[in-house]
Each structure stands twice: as structure tokens, then as C-alpha cells.
Amino acid sequence: MPQARFFEIAARDGAARQGRMHTPSGVVETPAFAPVATFGAVRGVAPDELRAAGAQILLANTYHLHERPGEAVIEAQGGLHGFTGWRGPWLTDSGGFQVTSMADRLVVDEDGVTFASPLDGRRRLLTPELAIAVQEALGADIAMTLDECRAPAYGDPPDAEPAGGAASLRVRAATERTLRWAARCRAARRRRATALFGIVQGGLSEALRRESARATAALGFDGYAHGGLGLGENAARRLDLVAATHAELPELLPRYLMGIGPPEEILDAVAAGVDLFDCVIPTRHGRHGVLFTSRGSLKLRNARFRDDGAPPDPDCDCSTCAQHSCAYLHHLLRVNEVLGARLASVHNLRFVLRLLEDARRAIAAGRFDAFRRSVF
Amino acid sequence: MPQARFFEIAARDGAARQGRMHTPSGVVETPAFAPVATFGAVRGVAPDELRAAGAQILLANTYHLHERPGEAVIEAQGGLHGFTGWRGPWLTDSGGFQVTSMADRLVVDEDGVTFASPLDGRRRLLTPELAIAVQEALGADIAMTLDECRAPAYGDPPDAEPAGGAASLRVRAATERTLRWAARCRAARRRRATALFGIVQGGLSEALRRESARATAALGFDGYAHGGLGLGENAARRLDLVAATHAELPELLPRYLMGIGPPEEILDAVAAGVDLFDCVIPTRHGRHGVLFTSRGSLKLRNARFRDDGAPPDPDCDCSTCAQHSCAYLHHLLRVNEVLGARLASVHNLRFVLRLLEDARRAIAAGRFDAFRRSVF
Numbered sequence: 001m002p003q004a005r006f007f008e009i010a011a012r013d014g015a016a017r018q019g020r021m022h023t024p025s026g027v028v029e030t031p032a033f034a035p036v037a038t039f040g041a042v043r044g045v046a047p048d049e050l051r052a053a054g055a056q057i058l059l060a061n062t063y064h065l066h067e068r069p070g071e072a073v074i075e076a077q078g079g080l081h082g083f084t085g086w087r088g089p090w091l092t093d094s095g096g097f098q099v100t101s102m103a104d105r106l107v108v109d110e111d112g113v114t115f116a117s118p119l120d121g122r123r124r125l126l127t128p129e130l131a132i133a134v135q136e137a138l139g140a141d142i143a144m145t146l147d148e149c150r151a152p153a154y155g156d157p158p159d160a161e162p163a164g165g166a167a168s169l170r171v172r173a174a175t176e177r178t179l180r181w182a183a184r185c186r187a188a189r190r191r192r193a194t195a196l197f198g199i200v201q202g203g204l205s206e207a208l209r210r211e212s213a214r215a216t217a218a219l220g221f222d223g224y225a226h227g228g229l230g231l232g233e234n235a236a237r238r239l240d241l242v243a244a245t246h247a248e249l250p251e252l253l254p255r256y257l258m259g260i261g262p263p264e265e266i267l268d269a270v271a272a273g274v275d276l277f278d279c280v281i282p283t284r285h286g287r288h289g290v291l292f293t294s295r296g297s298l299k300l301r302n303a304r305f306r307d308d309g310a311p312p313d314p315d316c317d318c319s320t321c322a323q324h325s326c327a328y329l330h331h332l333l334r335v336n337e338v339l340g341a342r343l344a345s346v347h348n349l350r351f352v353l354r355l356l357e358d359a360r361r362a363i364a365a366g367r368f369d370a371f372r373r374s375v376f
Numbered sequence: 377m378p379q380a381r382f383f384e385i386a387a388r389d390g391a392a393r394q395g396r397m398h399t400p401s402g403v404v405e406t407p408a409f410a411p412v413a414t415f416g417a418v419r420g421v422a423p424d425e426l427r428a429a430g431a432q433i434l435l436a437n438t439y440h441l442h443e444r445p446g447e448a449v450i451e452a453q454g455g456l457h458g459f460t461g462w463r464g465p466w467l468t469d470s471g472g473f474q475v476t477s478m479a480d481r482l483v484v485d486e487d488g489v490t491f492a493s494p495l496d497g498r499r500r501l502l503t504p505e506l507a508i509a510v511q512e513a514l515g516a517d518i519a520m521t522l523d524e525c526r527a528p529a530y531g532d533p534p535d536a537e538p539a540g541g542a543a544s545l546r547v548r549a550a551t552e553r554t555l556r557w558a559a560r561c562r563a564a565r566r567r568r569a570t571a572l573f574g575i576v577q578g579g580l581s582e583a584l585r586r587e588s589a590r591a592t593a594a595l596g597f598d599g600y601a602h603g604g605l606g607l608g609e610n611a612a613r614r615l616d617l618v619a620a621t622h623a624e625l626p627e628l629l630p631r632y633l634m635g636i637g638p639p640e641e642i643l644d645a646v647a648a649g650v651d652l653f654d655c656v657i658p659t660r661h662g663r664h665g666v667l668f669t670s671r672g673s674l675k676l677r678n679a680r681f682r683d684d685g686a687p688p689d690p691d692c693d694c695s696t697c698a699q700h701s702c703a704y705l706h707h708l709l710r711v712n713e714v715l716g717a718r719l720a721s722v723h724n725l726r727f728v729l730r731l732l733e734d735a736r737r738a739i740a741a742g743r744f745d746a747f748r749r750s751v752f
Contacts, residue, residue, distance in 0.1 A: 041708055041715040044420065047699070069682060069707045077685050077703050085699045306445060309453050323423070323461045327453050331445045332417055338714050339417040 006195055006222050007254045007275075011364040015243070015273040018363035021223075021254055023089040023141035024193045025081060026056070030254060031270045031363075033356050034059040034091050034278040035349055039068070040084045043283050044342040045349070047086040052319060053346055054353035057141070058086055059278040062134050063095035063126065067119055071137035079139020091278065092140040094131040094185075096147035096178075096199065097259070100231065108148055110177065128184035136191040144225060145185035147199040148174040151231040171203035175212050178227075179219075186219055195222035197256060204233055206244050213248035223254035223276075230259035230279075235268070243272045263292055263355055267372045270359050282352050286345030289333040292352065298326070300344065305330040318350035382571055382598050383630045383651075387740040391619070391649040394739035397599075397630055399465040399517035400569045401457060402432070406630060407646045407739075409732050410435040410467050410654040411725055415444070416460045419659050420718040421725070423462040428695060429722055430729035433517070434462055435654040438510050439471035439502065443495055447513035455515020467654070468516040470507040470561075472523035472554075472575065473635070476607065484524055486553065504560035512567040520601060521561035523575040524550040527607040547579035551588050554603075555595075562595055571598035573632060580609055582620050589624035599630035599652075606635035606655075611644070619648045639668055639731055643748045646735050658728050662721030665709040668728065674702070676720065681706040694726035 007030075009019040021028040035042045035050060038061040042050060050058070060080055065071060077083040080090045099106065099113055107114045112127035128146040135143035150171055178201045189196060198221035202209030209226075216224060226245060229238050242257060249255060254275040260266060261279025269277070282292070289301040293313035298305070300312065308326035320329075320343040332340025355375070362371035383406075387394040397404040411418045411426060414437040418426060426434070436456055441447065453459040456466045475482065475489055483490045488503035504522040511519035526547055554577045565572060574597035578585030585602075592600060602621060605614050618633060625631060630651040636642060637655025645653070658668070665677040669689035674681070676688065684702035696705075696719040708716025731751070738747035 039707070039711045039713050040704070041713050044714040044718060046715060046719070048695075064711075068711055069703075073683055073703065073707070076683060077701060082685075083701070083704055083707075085704070307449055307452060309458075319424075325453060325459070327445075327449065328416070328459055328461070331415070331449070331459075335415045335440075335444055337415050337417050338420040338718075339422060342420065342714075342718075343422070 007252065009252065011366075013363040013366050013368040014271065015246070016270050016359075016363045016368045017273060017275060018360045019254070019275060021089075021142075021276075023057075023195065025087065025089040025141050028056045028089055029360055030275040031356050031359055032056055032276050033266070033352050034276065036278055036280045036283065037084070037086070038064055040065060040074070040080060042349070043287065043345065044338060045283070045345055047084065049319070049346055050086065050349070051088070053350040054357060055088070055349065057089040057091055059091045059093060060138065061095075062092050062131060062138070063098045063115070065138060066095070066126070066134050067117060067124070071134045075137040075139070079137075081139060089141040090139065091142045092135045092138055092144065093258070094135065094144040094146040094199075095126045096144070096149045096227065099147075099149045100151050108177075110180075112146065112181075113148075128181040129188040132185050132188040132196075133190075136189075136194050140194050142195045142197060142223070144197050145178075145182045145199055145221070147178040147181065147201055147227050149201065149228050150174040150203065151228070168203065171201075171205070172208060175201040175203070175208055179212065179215050182216055182219055182221075186221070197221055197223040197225050197254075199225045199227040199258075200245055200249075201228050203228060204237065204241065206241055209241050209245050210248050213245045217249055221253075223256060224249045225256040225258050226274075227258055229257065235265050239268050239272055242269060242274065246273050261352070263352060264376050266352070266355065267359060267375065270356075270363075271368065271372060282348035283345040286348045287341040289329070289340070289344060291344055292348050300326060300329050301333050302330075312347055313351070316347065316350065317354070318347045320344070320347040320350075383628065385628065387742075389739040389742050389744040390647065391622070392646050392735075392739045392744045393649060393651060394736045395630070395651060397465075397518075397652075399433075399571065401463065401465040401517050404432045404465055405736055406651040407732050407735055408432055408652050409642070409728050410652065412654055412656045412659065413460070413462070414440055416441060416450070416456060418725070419663065419721065420714060421659070421721055423460065425695070425722055426462065426725070427464070429726040430733060431464070431725065433465040433467055435467045435469060436514065437471075438468050438507060438514070439474045439491070441514060442471070442502070442510050443493060443500070447510045451513040451515070455513075457515060465517040466515065467518045468511045468514055468520065469634075470511065470520040470522040470575075471502045472520070472525045472603065475523075475525045476527050484553075486556075488522065488557075489524075504557040505564040508561050508564040508572075509566075512565075512570050516570050518571045518573060518599070521554075521558045521572065521574050521597070523554040523557065523577055523603050525577065525604050526550040526579065527604070544579065547577075547581070548584060551577040551579070551584055555588065555591050558592055558595055558597075562597070573597055573599040573601050573630075575601045575603040575634075576621055576625075577604045579604060580613065580617065582617055585617050585621050586624050589621045593625055597629075599632060600625045601632040601634050602650075603634055605633065611641050615644050615648055618645060618650065622649050637728070639728060640752050642728070642731065643735060643751065646732075646739075647744065647748060653732075658724035659721040662724045663717040665705070665716070665720060667720055668724050676702060676705050677709050678706075688723055689727070692723065692726065693730070694723045696720070696723040696726075
């Protein structure tokens with residue numbers, strides 16, 4: 001385990017940490033946000049724009065890239081770095097999230113996940129071993145173990161479930177299988193340059209998540225992720241679970257909260273000690289014309305922006321706000337001109353990435369709590 | 377007429393000319409190509425990318441912007457320049473092309489063109505006077521007269537029609553009406569900063585086009601356009617018509633061939649003395665994965681590009697070729713990721729814009745013919 005080298009904590013402020021992940025493709029200052037590049041591209045946004053917006057690391061989707069173009073194609077082009085032109089660090093998910101997002105198109109058994117591809121109808125079996133092989137072929141700087149990600153809503157106790165309450169049999173079974181798969185993923189590693197993170201499951205049960213965290217940590221990974229959250233549960237409840245789980249994870253290794261993007265929720269999780277985030281929200285909201293700003297969210301398709309010559313956020317240093325007005329973005333979004341989605345996505349990404357830059361500075365200065373209260 | 381100031385010819389090579397249009401928003405070196413920004417944006421491509429690709433002037437669509445967001449909105453934001461962030465010269469068409477492209481949704485009479493909007497079903501009457509008022513409100517550097525643009529294919533003599541042959545009654549009537557509208561457009565001018573170009577019609581009849589050119593020139597405009605071409609006619613025939621028409625137009629004023637984009641056809645028209653072009657082809661082809669290169673067109677969606685790590689054109693200096701491979705573009709186009717369309721559009725625009733840069737240098741050096749033969 002290259003733990004000491006891979007991650008270092010430079011400053012602490014309460015439970016929040018400011019640190020660095022050292023990957024073969026560069027340093028990631030934490031807490032960090034990874035824009036989502038499902039197919040190896042952030043929708044409509046080019047690598048140089050991502051760099052200019054402050055992105056340090058991108059997240060690609062293992063399952064989708066395994067289907068198209070296939071990891072062999074990408075490996076032959078120098079991995080995701082050479083293939084996409086994003087030469088900075090790459091994080092890859094394992095395909096586990098597709099267990100939730102494509103739930104009606106797959107069967108899970110002990111071997112792995114069998115997908116009926118929506119593309120060609122062919123069946124594809126994703127095993128823990130294959131998930132690692134694909135991620136290594138993609139040249140991931142950080143890979144994830146294959147997990148069985150089950151939305152807690154499926155027959156699980158409600159959000160209000162007391163800490164330590166019983167999880168449904170289904171969530172318990174998925175959590176235990178995730179642990180067995182984690183061990184298989186660990187054994188399947190071949191490429192030393194790729195760090196591997198384990199994933200904690202356990203639905204909304206604190207007891208089960210603690211148990212999952214303890215057992216996953218016992219296997220030994222380069223970092224740990226909270227899986228199966230961000231699926232509709234109460235944000236306060238999620239935060240409690242995250243904090244409780246941290247007590248069971250190695251203090252000195254990075255913690256990754258998967259799939260959480262709303263700016264307030266990111267800062268709350270940073271306060272709880274999370275080091276890494278990813279989410280489609282900045283780009284998805286951008287495509288729909290919803291822009292994060294220092295004064296709250298703006299729905300730029302609304303008629304009130306038709307004649308608004310101001311930039312979306314006068315306090316923003318992004319390339320969109322430097323050059324374009326609400327009126328222009330409103331128009332582009334209304335006529336479905338793709339440049340509108342792109343400019344809005346760049347703004348939202350910069351907003352979230354700057355938020356984390358500011359958070360890192362605030363933690364280093366020991367004033368994170370005041371910063372967090374000042375933002376919203 | 378600010379003729380002498382608006383346009384100057386710096387060099388000639390045969391019938392080809394190398395010159396400059398002086399607009400309030402900057403100089404346009406000619407022969408020039410105007411990328412098409414129908415709704416005030418080149419699909420998916422930002423102003424700074426257009427500048428980097430060598431664009432000097434953009435073309436916006438009067439009819440579509442009149443509908444959405446309306447010229448008053450744009451005028452209040454500082455015209456197209458302030459509204460879109462493209463601060464260089466803007467060319468606007470008059471809406472006349474929609475007489476062809478939306479032929480089943482309009483009625484033309486002496487007043488003007490009544491459109492049944494596909495947007496809201498409302499009827500909108502575009503008169504010559506309104507076409508000028510809209511273009512002036514948009515802050516156009518170069519505006520076009522309203523013409524009745526009729527595809528020659530509609531009942532016209534075939535391409536092989538001998539020079540001077542008779543045009544159909546319909547094309548003759550449209551040509552004569554275009555002339556009456558040109559006079560009304562000229563009388564409707566209010567804004568001195570906007571240059572106004574007249575449009576020659578006449579279908580595929582050389583006699584009628586010459587007659588139209590003579591009469592339009594007699595009215596007096598800042599430049600002249602060939603209208604109603606690029607609608608499927610034989611390219612050699614078109615070139616003959618263009619050359620014949622030039623004999624009837626003021627030698628010292630710019631000539632604009634509307635809607636022609638294939639690189640070979642652009643160079644042929646430059647040889648015949650055309651100074652200005654626009655076309656959707658570079659961006660439309662880009663969206664469909666067809667890329668212009670120094671070795672001919674590439675269809676990047678084809679399977680043979682799946683593993684091709686070379687840039688689309690090793691001789692190209694565009695940002696796409698500098699950073700991305702055929703394999704990556706192939707993948708993006710196949711998964712319908714919009715970044716693919718954008719990167720391909722930027723490449724095609726750069727290809728055409730560089731072609732005209734090279735053409736200008738070749739004309740200035742008196743070696744245009746050799747250059748043209750060397751290109752294809």
C-alpha cells in the first residue's frame with residue numbers, strides 16, 4: 001500500500017482536512033471535485049476549458065467505456081490521458097453505480113453484474129476482476145472496487161430510522177456481497193500506478209455502514225468511498241451516516257463521497273471530513289439553464305432574464321461570466337443552441353471548483369466554519 | 377455611398393482580387409469566409425474559438441433573430457456585438473433565403489413575405505423596410521436587401537440552358553420583384569454605419585442575371601451578392617454565371633457569393649473574382665463527422681478511424697488537430713457526445729478560413745492559379 005505517499009494531510013480544521021493526493025498524473029489538492037466525463041468527455045466542454053475552470057481530476061465511467069469504444073482502444077491510445085487529451089489525473093468508477101441507474105437491465109449474482117446492453121441487446125458480464133482490468137487498461141489514476149449499489153429506497157427503513165437500526169435483507173445482502181467483491185478486486189490488481197479505493201455500502205443503516213467500513217478498511221485500500229448515497233435520502237441523515245462511517249475508516253487516507261453535487265451539501269460533507277467529490281449536477285443543471293451563483297440558483301430560461309445584460313454572477317471569475325450576459329444565455333438556451341449548455345456548464349463547474357478552492361484555503365487558515373456560514 | 381472607403385483592392389491576380397472591407401467593427405481581409413451564426417452563435421463554438429480559428433466576420437440570420445429574441449432585445453444589449461460577445465464585424469442576411477428554405481410556410485406578394493412561424497403559428501410579414509430596420513437594429517456591419525430567392529430547379533430551364541436562354545416566368549417575376557424591393561430597401565436605410573449589399577437574382581439564366589446585376593448596380597449599393605445559387609445547380613454552370621455577372625457589377629466593390637462552402641468551389645469562385653463567402657457546410661459537416669483535410673474529406677464515424685491515433689489532418693494548425701486524434705473524435709461522434717461536433721466544427725472552420733488566408737497570400741504574390749492547382 002503506497003498510503004503515506006499517495007495522500008498527505010496538510011491542515012485540519014475541525015473534522016475538515018486539506019490535503020493532497022499524489023497521482024502518477026499530478027497532484028490533486030483536496031477537498032477536490034471531479035467533473036463527470038462519462039464517455040471520456042465532460043458534455044460539450046474541452047480539456048483546456050476544464051483546466052481553466054480549475055478542474056484537477058475527472059471521473060470517467062467504466063461500464064460505458066467498456067461498451068464503447070472498449071478499453072483496448074483507449075489503452076492503445078495511451079489510456080484515458082492520451083485518448084482524451086486530459087493529461088491530468090483520471091478517476092474511474094467501477095460500473096457499480098449502473099446497478100442502480102440501469103436496474104431494469106441487469107441481473108446481479110455472486111459472479112458479477114450481467115447487463116443487457118441498451119446498445120445492442122448483447123449481454124455483458126462485469127465481474128470484480130473485469131472491473132479492475134478495465135480500469136487499469138483505461139490507465140486510471142484512481143480506480144474503484146465493483147460494488148452492488150442498491151438505492152436504500154428499495155424496501156429500506158425510512159430516513160428517520162434510528163442510528164443502528166436494521167437494514168433490509170436486500171441492502172444487507174448487497175453490502176456483504178460488495179465486501180466479497182472488494183476482496184476479489186484487491187486480489188485482481190496488476191497495475192501499481194493505479195490507486196484503488198474501496199466502497200462502503202449499507203443503505204441508511206448506520207450500524208451496517210459502520211460494519212461495512214470496518215471490514216472494507218481491514219482489507220486495505222488507498223482510499224475509501226461512501227457508496228449508495230445521493231439517491232434521494234435526507235441530506236442531514238446522509239451527513240450523520242458519513243460522519244459515523246469516518247470513525248471506522250483510516251484517518252490518514254482519503255474519503256470520497258460519490259455522486260454528491262449541490263454546493264451546500266458539498267461544504268457540509270467537507271466539514272464532516274470528506275476529501276473527494278464527483279457529480280453530474282453542475283453540467284446537467286447547466287444544460288437545463290440552472291446556474292449556481294453567489295446569490296443562489298438562477299433559472300436562466302425564465303423570461304425575466306430576456307433583457308438582463310448582467311453576467312450570471314458578477315462575483316464569478318469564469319470565462320462565461322467574463323464574456324456573456326444572462327440575456328445571451330437565456331436566448332441560447334431558449335433556441336436550444338448547444339453553446340448555451342456549454343457556457344452554462346463551464347460556469348457551474350467553475351462555481352463548484354472555486355468553492356472547493358476557497359474551502360481549501362479556509363481550512364488551511366483555520367476558518368472553515370466561518371467560511372461555510374458566509375457562503376450560503 | 378462610402379465606396380472608396382468601405383472597400384479597397386490591394387492586389388489582383390487574373391480576375392481574383394485581394395482586398396479589404398473597412399467596417400465599423402474592424403477590417404475584413406478579402407477574399408473572406410463568414411461562418412454562419414444563425415441564432416447569433418456558431419453551433420457549439422464560442423467567440424474566442426472563432427477568433428483563434430481565424431474568423432473575421434460572422435453571418436447571422438435576420439428572420440430567426442427577429443422571431444427570437446427579437447431585434448429590440450439585441451439592440452438594447454449593444455447589437456449583435458454586445459449581445460453575443462463577437463465584437464468583430466457582423467454580416468446579416470435579410471430573410472430572403474427563407475423564401476427557399478421555408479417555402480411551404482410562406483406567401484410572397486408585393487408587400488413582402490408573410491411567414492407562418494413554425495414556432496408559434498403566428499403570421500409575420502417581413503417587408504423590405506422591416507428587413508432593413510431589423511438589420512440596423514441588430515447593428516449589422518453589412519446588411520443585405522430583401523430578395524425573393526427562388527430555387528432555379530422550380531420549373532426553370534435545366535443547367536444546360538445556353539447562355540442568354542429564357543428563364544421561367546416565375547424566376548423572372550421574382551427577379552423583377554427583388555429589384556423593386558432593393559429600391560425600397562435602399563430608401564429605408566437610416567443607419568450610416570451599416571453597409572448595404574444588393575442581391576442579384578435570375579435563376580440559371582445568364583441574360584436575366586446580367587439584367588438583374590445591371591439594374592441593381594444602377595441603384596447603387598456598397599457591394600453586391602449573387603443570390604439564388606448553391607441550390608443544387610451544376611458548379612461549372614454557376615461559375616459561368618458568376619463570371620458573366622461580374623462584368624455588369626462595379627469593378628471596385630465587393631462581390632459576395634452566398635451560401636457556397638465546398639473548398640474547391642470557393643477557390644474557383646475566388647478565381648472568378650468573388651470577395652466574400654458564407655456557408656453552413658463546415659459546421660454542418662463537422663456535426664456529421666465529415667472533416668475537410670489536405671488529403672480530402674474524412675468520414676470520422678467510419679470504423680477505420682476507431683484506432684487511428686493521428687490527428688484528422690497532420691498539416692492542420694487548428695486546436696482540434698493539435699490536441700485530439702481521429703480515434704477520440706470517432707468515439708465522441710459515435711456516442712453522440714456534443715464535444716465531438718464542436719471539435720470537428722472548429723477544425724472544418726479553420727480549414728476553410730486558412731484556405732482563404734492562403735488564397736489571399738497567393739493572390740498578393742501573383743501565384744493564385746498555381747496555389748489553386750496545388751490544393752486539390
